[in-house]
Amino acid sequence: MVEIDEKQREKIRKEAKQIIDDFARALDKVKIKPGKEKKELGGFREEGAGRKSNSDFRKIMFENAPHKSGDSIIAEKKSW
Secondary structure, eight states, rough: OOOOOOOHHHHHHHHHHHHHHHHHHHHHHHHOOOOOOOOOOOOOOOOOOOOOOOOHHHHHHHHHHHEETTEEEOOOOOOO
8 A cells, every 4th residue: 555645645635625615616506496296196096895705706716726725826926
C-alpha cells in the first residue's frame, strides 16, 4: 500500500469537498414537477361467506386427480 503524505491528503480532501459542493449546487437547480395524486384503487371484491361449492365438481376433481391425500390434491410444481 502506498503512503500518502499530509499535503496530498489535504489536497484530496479539498477536491472531494469541491465535488460535493458542486453536486449540491447542481441539485438545487433541479425542478421537480408535482406528481399527480392517485385515485383510490378499486375493483376489489367484498369479503364474505362466498358461494357454496358444487359437490359434484369436487367429486369429479378428486376422481381425476392422480395423487391425493385425504381432503387435498397433491400437485407437482414446475413440471411443464
